[in-house]
Amino acid sequence: MDLAPADDGIYRMDVASGDYRLILSFAQIKAHQPTPSMDKAIHWITHLEANPSGSRFLFIHRWTERVEDETCFLHRLYTVNGDGTDLHMLECSDHPLPQLADDFDPNAVGTFDYEKSEYQISHPMWKSDNEVIVWGPHDVAIHYHLYDDTTGKVDVIGPGILIENGQMTYSSDGRWILSNTYPDADTNERVLFLFDTKTGARHDLGSFYTPPDLGKHNRCDLHPRWSHGNNTVCIDSVHEGARQMYLVDVSAITTEQ
Structure with a gap:
């Protein structure tokens, strides 16, 4: 089995015609600034998202030797042009993995332990055509980080306030x-919030x-998202016993000042 094939990866498709082509292969991604932890690992990509103008997109490159245990996943955050050129790595969280020991029990890992790892690169999204926010490590500290894709500058967002991984937008x-x-x-409670930059x-x-008995296969994250006018947000939740979508009016906050 080829763990990083040259004939598969990220494709670009013309929606009108249906024509498509491979623009960035797994082999190319693995070969870009490789680390020893990649040698025996399987590679994949996730979280593709285009910037507002559609000129570039971001993605997370992940690799592991133990697919069944997500605490063994390693991460790199990338941006690239829409045609697969100008590949740019924003962050790499390669680190030693004691979980690869033969006596490690993946069943001992809690449902949300992976999201709370200090090495997690999670939920990246574009703020603008050249700014990417992500929960992840940088300079040996994990925060909400805002990366400038053009200059390489990295800023911490909400230090001391935004101290947990979340699905930000x-x-x-x-x-x-x-x-x-x-x-x-x-308490098994999760908090929905707004942060005023x-x-x-x-x-x-x-x-x-x-x-707490909801596992990986049926858990329900809040997945908060905005209305177009920034006055209402929508979430998924199971707090009333069934998975539902809820609307929350935030206009009293977002229209102040």
């Missing part, structure tokens, strides 16, 4: 970050219970 005016936490280990204030919108 910007409001259309770029002022507000909508995000959430993962369930607390003791102008004032540095965090506004908690609600806390939502998730049953």
Whole structure:
């Protein structure tokens, strides 16, 4: 089995004609600034997202020797032109993996332990054509980081306030970050919140219970997202006993000041 094939990877398709072509292969990605941990690992990509103008897109490159245990996944964050040229690595979280030991029990890992890892690169998204926000490590510290894809500058967003991994997204005016936490280990509650990048204030919108017996196959993250006018947000939740979609009016916060 070829663990990083040269004839598969990222494809570009013309929606009108249906024509498509391979623009970046797994072999090319593996060969870009490789590390020893990649030698015996299987490689894949995830979280593809185009920037607002469609000129570049981002993706996460992941690799592992143990597919069944996600705590063994390693991560790199990339951007690239729409035709597969100008490949740019923003971050790499390669690190030693004691989980590869023969006596490691993946069943001992909690449902959300992977999302809370200090090495996780998670939920990247474009703020603008050249800015990418992501939860991930940089300079030996994990934060919400904002990368400038042009200059390479990296800024910490919400230091001391945004201290947990979340599924973040910007409001259309770029002022507000909508995000959430993962369930607390003791209360099984997760918090939905807004962060004001102008004032540095965090506004908690609600806390939502998730049953602790929901595993990887049927868990329900909040997946918060904006309405076009930045006045309402939508979430998924199981706090009332069944998976539902909910709308939350945030206009009292987003229209202030």
